[in-house]
Amino acid sequence: MKKWSASFRFWHWANAVVIVGLIGTVLLRKGFLSYKANAQIILDKLTAIDVSITLDQAKTIAKAIRAPMWEWHIILGYVLAFLVVYRILLFFTQSGKQSFRFKELNMHHKLVSMGYIGIYAVLFFMTISGLVIHFYQELGLLKDSADEIKDVHEAVYQVVLYFVPLHIIGVVIADIKEEKGIVSNIINGG
């Protein structure tokens, strides 16, 4: 059974909250606060009271309504950057490296650990690409290049989105079956 230090558990749960928060900002951006959908609502409602504006003006208003919410994507993005560095430092501790002693692992746990390496690589990529899109001007990049990076950042987001439920289902099943207590271990240390 794995044992988790307090600092590792703090990292795990802070990371979980930040990832769920980042996904939340994306779902809001694409859902309730979608500028295209809201621009149409603004346009329709204003037309109904005899105020006429163009669709582009309505889009500007809808984006302004979305902006304070999206600031949280950047704030949580900075926190994620900090957590990625924190996780790299944890690799030098017992808790941080125990999942990756491949010689001691059976086939199933080798695959689980490779999945963790995969998600770490994805989080690293999301952090670097996110910071690059945010600071593209300071970095001397063209808007077109930033847009291309954004397309990849957005595509790789799918991996994060699917990892979260699969991970939770995976650890809950493991806890019910042959790895009793793994969920409470990552809460109380084991």
Ligand code: HEM
């Ligand atoms: C929501 C975002 C979450 C993310 C991004 C995440 C990420 C991770 C990662 C990367 C590891 C591997 C740790 C290592 O390096 O060994 C891990 C381990 C673990 N997580 Fe999560 N986690 C999340 C949420 C949760 C939740 C909600 C639970 C509980 C239901 C949970 C339970 C566990 C457990 C039990 C382990 C240890 C598994 C093992 O022994 O291999 N995680 N998590």
Ligand code: HEM
């Ligand atoms: C797990 C981590 C992350 C996920 C899942 C994620 C997801 C996404 C997604 C899906 C988009 C596209 C939104 C859209 O155009 O509809 C996006 C855009 C963006 N993200 Fe992230 N992101 C993450 C981390 C970061 C980080 C660390 C930063 C930097 C601080 C960042 C900064 C940005 C920026 C600047 C945009 C472009 C917004 C725009 O075009 O106005 N992201 N992100």
